[in-house]
Each structure stands twice: as structure tokens, then as C-alpha cells.
Amino acid sequence: MKKAFCSILFFLSSFLLCLAQEGTDMPQYKNQISSNLMLPIFQSFDLSYERIVANKWAVGLSGAIYGDRIEELDTEGSYYNRTTNFEIMPLVRLYINGTQKKSHFFEIFGSVSQVDEAGRYVRIVNDQGYGVYTIGTETYTVGGLGTGYGYRFLFIDNKLVVEAQLGLRTNFSTNFIFFNAALVRTGIRVGYRF
Template identity: 70%
Template sequence: MMKKIHCIVLLFLGSIIFCFGQEETNFPQYKNQISTNLLLPFAGSFDLTYERTIANKWAVGLSGAIYGDDFGDFDTESSGYYDRTTNFEIMPFVRFYLNSTKTNGHFFEVFGSISQVEQTGGYVRNVNDQGYGVYVIGSENYIVGGLGTGYGYRFLFMKNRLVVEGQLGIRTNFSTNFFFLNVALVRTGIKIGYRF
């Protein structure tokens, strides 16, 4: 009698595992995602993000953004003397999903930043025809690196193909001439994307 009960319990547990195993294979495993921020066009800007799933809870990706003149209203990169405006930015990132890359859920992100910054209102050294250095108030462009972090929530629709994300990201830049901490909201907004 005891052997029959053990056999029935084992068959029952085996059938449950088999059912869950079948259910998992019915859904395709989408490892690639492309998305864009819906709010940036209102600031005359555009971004595009590519994400690749590398494990159950981990993904890596690359994002690029071109910022318009209106984006400077959201940027805090200014001092009492200079105004700094980010023209474009490339951001490699690593993302950790609390639940799984296959479901709705919270995620944390760490990203790097390489951006072109235009600084206006400062003294710029120009060389005249005679070879002398002349300082005038003007603008100059330079490349700067930075680090940032972000948090968000992702919703999946249409058999996990359509993506809607809400995200908040904060980045600081490091200058090559000196070290300055300036916080800017990047990778922030409502994003829509497609998984394949």
C-alpha cells in the first residue's frame, strides 16, 4: 500500500514538472530588444537603445542619444561662469532584472557615458595670424566620459514582443581637464520597444 502511494505522489509531481516544462517551451525566448524614448522628441531629441539578454536576469546593451537645444532645460551641466550643453551621447549599460528578463518587473542599471559637450561663456584661446595666443569669450567642444545608474519597470505585451518601460536614470560626467560632478537626467522617460 505504501509503495502505491509513493508511486502516485511521484507520478503526480512528475506530471506537474512536465506541464511546467511544456509551458516554458511554448513561449519563444526573445533575446534582443530595440527601444526608444517617447518623451525626448518633445525636447527636440532622439535616442535608440539595443539590449541583448545574456542570462535569466542579466542583459547588456548600447544606447545612443542626440540632444536638441530644448534638452538643455533638463540638464544641470552649468556653473556660474559657463554653460555646458551635451550634444550627443553613447551609453553602454548592464541591466539586472529582479524577476527575470522574460516577465514584467523591476530592473536596475549601471551605465557608462561618452558624450560631446559644448561649453560656452568661457575664455577660449585662439592663435592669430602672427602666432600669438588671444583669449576671447567663446565656445568649445570636447569629449567627456561619465558614469550613471538607473531604475525602472518593464511591461511586456503581445506575447512578450511589445515593451513599455518607465525609467529614471542619473549620470555624472568627468572632465579631462578637471574633475566636476554634475548630475543630468539621462535614460529617463517612457520607452517603447520591440523584442525579437
Template identity: 60%
Template sequence: MVRTLVQILVFFFSLSVVAQNESVSENLNNQISTNLVLPITGSFDLSYERIVANKWAVGIGAALYGEGFQNLSTYDSYYERITNYEITPFVRIYFNGSQKRSHFLEVFGSLSQVEESGRYLRHVNQEGYGVYSVGSKSFSVGGLGVGYGYRFLFYRRKVVLEAQIGLRTNFDVDFVFLNAAFVRTGIKIGYRF
């Protein structure tokens, strides 16, 4: 009887020690991820995320867009607009907590370098007169966006698989109209540490 009681106590003690070790080791606060869909278009994306609270995370993402992605860009009736690169700082809220599989909502800013071609540009000639010609213009533009997704955790919650859709609008200084585009959209794989 005493021997059985000691075995039961040892069993419960070992369970509590294992449970404490698992809860400490699963607090992973950093994540690096990349989009699996963008390489199909000759583009590359990398994101870093830092968990700052149980359900909150902040991070920054960067994307270099290739020629295949540029062919998907929207065309206006007067000129072509191509985004070359984009930097996106973001804030996320996880509905089930950051250490579990969860839906998330993301709000992000955007700073991108845009090239417009086929538009009329004003140049000043040597005599000081304004002359218009068709050409291209590069400039930086900022914007805001929102995203929604779901994050799956695998292999001791260290490997991440995310599905996300995001919509961003750029604030164009030349016109009042907003330019919207899908960004931070796709299937991402990452590693938590």
C-alpha cells in the same frame, strides 16, 4: 468509464504540449526601444538590449539631443554647456527575471560630445603670444551613471513599456568638480524578438 478516462488523459496531454510550446516561444533575448518623452524636446533616442542570463542584460543606447533639450541644459555662471549626443553602454539586472514584468537596476557608461560657449579660450597669435578671448569649445567627455526602472510586457511579452530614471556624472578633465545630469530618463516603448 474508459471513454472518460481517455478524454481526461488527452486533455492533460494537450495542456502539457501547449505549456512546452509557450515556454520555448517566450524566450525573447533581444529588445529595441525608444524614449517617448525626448521627441517633445526635438531629440531622439534608441536602445538595443541583449539578455545574456535569466536576470542579466547588456546593451547600448544612443541619443541625439535637439534644441529643446539643450534649453533644459544646466548653465554655469561663466559659460553654457550643451550636450549634442551621447552613447551609453549599459548592464541591467532584473529582479523578477528578464522574461517577466520586473523592476531593474542599471549601471551605464557615457561618452558624450559637449559644447561650451561663453568661456575664455587661449589662442596663440602669429608672434607666439597667448591671447585670451571668449568663444566656444567642443570636446568629448566620459562618465558613469546608474538608473532604476520598471518594465511592463504586453502582447505575448513582445511589446515593452518601461519607466526609468537615470543619473549620470561626467568626468571633466578641466576641473575637479563632477557634472551630473539626468539621462536615460523617461517612458520608453520597445519590441522584443
């Protein structure tokens, strides 16, 4: 009886070890680059890099250069005309089903951007050396925080990535604190894992 029990236990453990070995043959991709397909419509471009650091966690860096047509997406009513020129966003992602599978994800990101604010009073120095106020454009750097939610699809041996994402960011001005919510990191992203 002991020999039969030991033989069955040995057989089951060997079988489970074989199954475990098959799971490790799947390549583990640690890096991903992607870009938003919607931004070129608005004469803009972005590029994101993501590095997997744990089973469900990834960190990354994203940058965007915005064109003139991006103002068509501005839903904020403001006395001044604000235009974002570029934006750099470090990010952290949590994948619900893990980083090597199709999955829902949540994202937290920071933002540093350059903004042109037109239609405001700007102090300039004239030829005589006097400070004069005139209506013009002020350029400044602003920081912010944001969050996002999305779903990632994997194709072609889990190398091709298609993501649908919605992200919302709030800026904090360097002159004073104001809440300026904007949709960023929103759209359909296509990328490659390696």
C-alpha cells in the same frame, strides 16, 4: 503497497514533466530595441539595444543625439553654458523578476559624450601667429557613470515593451574632475522585443 506507491510516484513525475514542458513553449526573446518618447519634444532622439545574457541580466548600448531645446531640462547652475551634442552609453541591467516578465530593474551605465562649453576663455592663434585669449566655445569629450531604476511592462505576447525609467549620470571632465549630475535615460520608453 509498493506497486501503488510506485504508480503514484510515476503519475506525479509524469504530471510535473508535462507542466515543465508547457513552460518551455513560451518564446524566449533575447533582443530589445527601444526609444524614449519624451526626447522628440526637445528636438532630440535616442535609440537603445539590449541583449539578454542570463535569466536576470542584460547588457546593451544606447546612443542619443541632443537638439537645442534639451537645454530647457538643464537644472545645473553654472558659470559656463554647457551643451551636450551626443552621448553613447554602454549599460548593464538587473531585472528583479527575470528578463521574460514584467519587472522592476536596476541599471548601471557608462557615458561618453561631446560637450560644447560656451562663454569661457579660449586660446586661439591670430594671423600673426600669436596666441590670443578670447571668449568663445570649447568642444571636448567627457566620460561619466550613472545609475537608473525603472519598471518594464510587456504587452502583445511579451513583444511590445513600455518602460518608465529614472536615470542619473555624473560626468568627469578631461580638464579636471567635477561632479556634473544630469538626468539621462529618464522618461517613458517604448520598444520591441525579438
